[in-house]
Amino acid sequence: MAVPMGKVSKRRSRSRAAHHALAPRNLRPCARCAHRGPAHRVCENCGHYRGREVIHKGD
Numbered sequence: 001m002a003v004p005m006g007k008v009s010k011r012r013s014r015s016r017a018a019h020h021a022l023a024p025r026n027l028r029p030c031a032r033c034a035h036r037g038p039a040h041r042v043c044e045n046c047g048h049y050r051g052r053e054v055i056h057k058g059d
């Protein structure tokens, strides 16, 4: 049920917001270059995934 803004105290809304913090991202080091990034993704540093070059980086 909707509650008017002024009827919810600062303490109540801030206490509720105490649960809204973002969890830290789970970053894993790349097997090839040890660059830390999300698991199950192409490495943004060297462009490799599972030992294969997917994106050509550099020249």
Ligand SMILES: [Zn+2]
Pocket: 030, 031, 032, 033, 034, 035, 043, 044, 045, 046, 047, 048
């Ligand atoms: Zn890499």
